[in-house]
Amino acid sequence: MPSWNEVLIEIQECKRTDALDFVRRKYLRKLYEHTNRNIIAYYSGWLQKPGIKATGINDEDKNGLMSMIHGMKRDKGLDLILHTPGGDIAATESIVDYLRKMFMTDIRVIVPQLALSAGTMIACASREIIMGKQSSLGPIDPQFNGISTYGVLEEFEKALEEIKNDPKTIPIWQVIVSKYHPTFIGDCQKAKDWSFDIVKSWLETGMFLGDQDATVKATKIANGLSDHSITKAHSRHIPLEECEKLGLRVSKLEDNNEFQDLVLTVHHAYMHTFASSSSLKIIENHEEKAMVQHQRMQQTIPVPQSQQGMQISVPLQGFEMISMV
Numbered sequence: 001m002p003s004w005n006e007v008l009i010e011i012q013e014c015k016r017t018d019a020l021d022f023v024r025r026k027y028l029r030k031l032y033e034h035t036n037r038n039i040i041a042y043y044s045g046w047l048q049k050p051g052i053k054a055t056g057i058n059d060e061d062k063n064g065l066m067s068m069i070h071g072m073k074r075d076k077g078l079d080l081i082l083h084t085p086g087g088d089i090a091a092t093e094s095i096v097d098y099l100r101k102m103f104m105t106d107i108r109v110i111v112p113q114l115a116l117s118a119g120t121m122i123a124c125a126s127r128e129i130i131m132g133k134q135s136s137l138g139p140i141d142p143q144f145n146g147i148s149t150y151g152v153l154e155e156f157e158k159a160l161e162e163i164k165n166d167p168k169t170i171p172i173w174q175v176i177v178s179k180y181h182p183t184f185i186g187d188c189q190k191a192k193d194w195s196f197d198i199v200k201s202w203l204e205t206g207m208f209l210g211d212q213d214a215t216v217k218a219t220k221i222a223n224g225l226s227d228h229s230i231t232k233a234h235s236r237h238i239p240l241e242e243c244e245k246l247g248l249r250v251s252k253l254e255d256n257n258e259f260q261d262l263v264l265t266v267h268h269a270y271m272h273t274f275a276s277s278s279s280l281k282i283i284e285n286h287e288e289k290a291m292v293q294h295q296r297m298q299q300t301i302p303v304p305q306s307q308q309g310m311q312i313s314v315p316l317q318g319f320e321m322i323s324m325v
Helices: 004-013 019-035 060-069 089-103 118-124 149-165 167-177 184-205 214-226 240-246 257-276
Strands: 038-044 078-083 107-111 128-131 250-252 279-285 290-294 297-303 312-319 322-324
Touching: 004 019, 004 257, 019 038, 019 257, 019 279, 038 060, 038 257, 060 089, 060 279, 060 290, 078 089, 078 118, 078 257, 089 107, 089 118, 089 184, 107 118, 118 184, 118 214, 128 240, 149 167, 149 184, 184 214, 214 240, 240 250, 257 279
Parallel strands: 038 078, 078 107, 107 128, 128 250
Antiparallel strands: 038 279, 279 290, 290 322, 297 312
């Protein structure tokens, strides 16, 4: 199968106006022909377009998944190729609930590179995760506007302990704790419990369904992915070997050369699409159906020259386009 550069050359030499889409879908179809399982690619372009909130998992994504699944033969199961920085927990819970209603537990999650945060949660809802040497999952500790709920709770517990041991530290901690709005500590605890509980439940009812030690295994994994004292940072990348140590059911992409080549070629095609187009997120299946979310564009209109003879442009409100194919 083609390498990163070879995929790029193929796109550049393609005479079609839809070269990016044509090459990407060509290899999705080849992957389907190899596995004979339904395939949905759920891809975010956050690496190429950082700082854009729309690249994360959200409720709009369910519409894309519904469109991709419509008409599929569900007895073939689902291979979900996942590349995402994560996103909203409520949307993630809803998406997993929907996918399981459609395919029960016959879901494999393929991680060509990164499935972080809520993406890791989705991976934990599958029966099996397929990863390569370059693949990583991430911690599932929730964040509020970039603030770690685990970090907040640890800080608050430290404050209580130090104040109890030395009341003179009250003025210091008062300044720190006062930055939290009312109910914030409680909200952090609820978010922490919520993410832990649903991942533990998904592992028990999916990956370890029928295993007599399902609860023990699920609890160990959920703790390992969420314990801030172990993961240290929300951005931590957890490679295949560490996922295996946690107890996750992981298959190695390298165990099947043809399958590995197809998956990585598909991945390269998506990365080139994000790098060479306005696409922010693509949800696409092997039948050439797709929902594509495009980057918000900034438009300007010219106004008459100022007295100094300089041209001025006035920005108009941007737009975000979602297209269905």
